[in-house]
Amino acid sequence: MTVPTLDIVDLKTHFFTRDGVAKAVDGVSLHVMPGEILGIVGESGSGKTVTGFSIMGLVDPPGRIVSGSIKFKGEELVGAPPERWRQIRGHRIAMVFQDPMMTLNPVLKVGTQITEAILAHEKVDGGEARRRARESLVAVGIPSPDERLEAYPHQLSGGMRQRVAIAIALVNKPDLIIADEPTTALDVTIQGQILAEVQALAKRTGTALVWITHDLGVVAGLSDRIAVMYGGRVVEQGPTDDVLERPYHQYTVGLLGSLPTRNKRGERLVQIPGMAPSLLKLPVGCAFQARCPRADIACAVEPPVVRPTPSREHRCAHPHVPVMRAAE
Amino acid sequence: MTTPMLATTKLTKRFEKRLDLAGRLAARLGANVKDEVVRAVDAVDLAVAKGEVMGLVGESGCGKSTIGRMLAGIMPPTEGAIFWKGRDRAALAGAEAKAANLAVQMVFQDPASSLNPRLRVEDIVGEAPLVHGLTTKAEAGDFVDQTLLSVGLDPAVKRRYPHQFSGGQRQRIGIARALAVKPEFIIADEAVAALDVSIRAQIINLFADLKAKLDLTYLFISHDLSIVEHIADRVTVMYLGRIVESAPTAELFANPNHPYSVSLLAAVPRIEDRKRIFHPVKGEIPSPLNPPPGCHFHPRCPHAFERCKVERPALKEIAPGRVSACHLNDKAA
Numbered sequence: 001m002t003v004p005t006l007d008i009v010d011l012k013t014h015f016f017t018r019d020g021v022a023k024a025v026d027g028v029s030l031h032v033m034p035g036e037i038l039g040i041v042g043e044s045g046s047g048k049t050v051t052g053f054s055i056m057g058l059v060d061p062p063g064r065i066v067s068g069s070i071k072f073k074g075e076e077l078v079g080a081p082p083e084r085w086r087q088i089r090g091h092r093i094a095m096v097f098q099d100p101m102m103t104l105n106p107v108l109k110v111g112t113q114i115t116e117a118i119l120a121h122e123k124v125d126g127g128e129a130r131r132r133a134r135e136s137l138v139a140v141g142i143p144s145p146d147e148r149l150e151a152y153p154h155q156l157s158g159g160m161r162q163r164v165a166i167a168i169a170l171v172n173k174p175d176l177i178i179a180d181e182p183t184t185a186l187d188v189t190i191q192g193q194i195l196a197e198v199q200a201l202a203k204r205t206g207t208a209l210v211w212i213t214h215d216l217g218v219v220a221g222l223s224d225r226i227a228v229m230y231g232g233r234v235v236e237q238g239p240t241d242d243v244l245e246r247p248y249h250q251y252t253v254g255l256l257g258s259l260p261t262r263n264k265r266g267e268r269l270v271q272i273p274g275m276a277p278s279l280l281k282l283p284v285g286c287a288f289q290a291r292c293p294r295a296d297i298a299c300a301v302e303p304p305v306v307r308p309t310p311s312r313e314h315r316c317a318h319p320h321v322p323v324m325r326a327a328e
Numbered sequence: 329m330t331t332p333m334l335a336t337t338k339l340t341k342r343f344e345k346r347l348d349l350a351g352r353l354a355a356r357l358g359a360n361v362k363d364e365v366v367r368a369v370d371a372v373d374l375a376v377a378k379g380e381v382m383g384l385v386g387e388s389g390c391g392k393s394t395i396g397r398m399l400a401g402i403m404p405p406t407e408g409a410i411f412w413k414g415r416d417r418a419a420l421a422g423a424e425a426k427a428a429n430l431a432v433q434m435v436f437q438d439p440a441s442s443l444n445p446r447l448r449v450e451d452i453v454g455e456a457p458l459v460h461g462l463t464t465k466a467e468a469g470d471f472v473d474q475t476l477l478s479v480g481l482d483p484a485v486k487r488r489y490p491h492q493f494s495g496g497q498r499q500r501i502g503i504a505r506a507l508a509v510k511p512e513f514i515i516a517d518e519a520v521a522a523l524d525v526s527i528r529a530q531i532i533n534l535f536a537d538l539k540a541k542l543d544l545t546y547l548f549i550s551h552d553l554s555i556v557e558h559i560a561d562r563v564t565v566m567y568l569g570r571i572v573e574s575a576p577t578a579e580l581f582a583n584p585n586h587p588y589s590v591s592l593l594a595a596v597p598r599i600e601d602r603k604r605i606f607h608p609v610k611g612e613i614p615s616p617l618n619p620p621p622g623c624h625f626h627p628r629c630p631h632a633f634e635r636c637k638v639e640r641p642a643l644k645e646i647a648p649g650r651v652s653a654c655h656l657n658d659k660a661a
Contacts, residue, residue, distance in 0.1 A: 043524035043525060043526060043527075044524055157612055157613070158388075159612065160612070187387035187388055187551065187613065188387065188551065188553070188592060188595045188596055189387060189591060189592060189595045189609045189613070190387075190612075190613070191595065191597075192594075192595035192597075192609065193609070195597070214524065214525060215597065216525070216599050217554075217596070217597035217598050217599050218597045220597065220598070220599040220600075221597045221598075222597075244599060254526060255525055255526060256599070258525055258526055258528070258529035259525070259554065259599060260532070260554045260555050260557065260558035260559075261554050261557070261558075261598055261599060261600065265557065265558055265577070265578070268533050268536060269529040269532055269533050269558070270529065271526070271529040271530045271533055272526040272529070272530075275494050275496060275526075275527060276524070276526075
């Protein structure tokens, strides 16, 4: 059997604040195979970004990884020395953030920033680094790459900046890219362009991709599998089609139901009552119970992971049974 | 035809950046510097009938928010006129002008930055109706309670400050503030864009309920086409300051006419489309500082021909209630 590119088991990342312990990630298990695109979907505060940061080893105090394991191609990363992290980060695992202005240095030329990423990990001469920088700009669909290498980030449009950020992530041909809401700040036609490039790249290079987003439409079009997060836990995961068509967890059901396209025009949208709980005051047991119409006493204990089929798993005491849905 | 509730003719907004002294000197000496002019909104004719929900869509920089601000009276137009119930708003005076201005209210995208952080909710909601004589000091408390109830907030929270609320609740406060002066027309500028999916559905339902209860008319500005498709009766598509197409919602989504509308609709990720191959539109959105001549969309348009590069296409009726600004429609005819 092939070794998964990423294998996370029962990861817990907690933030120890003055107001209490925020369990941002509380028992997450995920895996990504080589060449696979995994979409992590969740609302704000669901722990999806902290999961991404944990994989990159970027969790800063007061937060820390409390327990669990993150295996990258079989190698344990939790507790790895900083030296090892530096070798991996930006080289074997790369990250693309939501706001490219945050990741690009405003006073350095684009070319300098890309070659820096190469020279940090490999001993190559400047000319070779520059050639590869140009190559990676071409790969993400940037026109006239030679001019762009000489440009500063502020001279580029939002879509171009995000392409540069993706080019930097790609330049070392990593095994895994973590993309955290990379198209959220972009216009739809530009988002379409970026998604097209990423899709083609993943197919061509065999890079595994973790795509973190709140937009179900994007992951539906892009990912092979999806993981739905709520209150620091993965409440449901499985192959994209399967999850979207036969959700087990009531939160997934509610999320899908609240999309305007799933409702009749002009009619009331199906809405999830209430709001997401604070990570500081998560209820004991299922985090969704206060908003769930199916909740009862069984939900007051932490729901175990259930695997109804080999490819699906969920954490719900009262799952929607696919057969029942068909009969409705 | 009945008079539209709110209409504009040749509504234009230009933002100009004049040269400073150094710039003027440089220009005198022959340097290639000029005043910079952005035509944020370029001769827009828009009409919204009473009881209608008009969706206004477009990408960043297309001028949709600027139109909203001009209609709300926050920003004066450079040229063109705004008609409120058939009468030129600029020609109204005194009590009539005040009534016309109060009747159009706006709900903003980011409730965190559009609510005064130092005011309690009761003051945010209660200040304007008191100033405009819609309530008295003695009755203001009840008035605020009623307004908060109408947007689904518990009046018990009215002594709190905006930061003590979640995003969805803050947006409800923003809506309550707009409703407090008894408007007839609400401009919602990306009012649900900053909210989470599950909260978004709650606020969209609230907009629909309020419309039914208070007989409101909406201009719903959004970049999210799926929301506009759900809530709007008619949709107007803008590109770089101009209207490219306006049509009843169902017709536009089933059969968009303008090439830009076609590519915009195609670019929207939909949950129904699994593992699709994305076919993006070519090119960037041009800078509004220096828009392409002729049809603004021609450099990105797959069907562009010579005429598109020189002549601005006029908005023409292509079917009853549908207009589109594309030279291709002449070609086909």
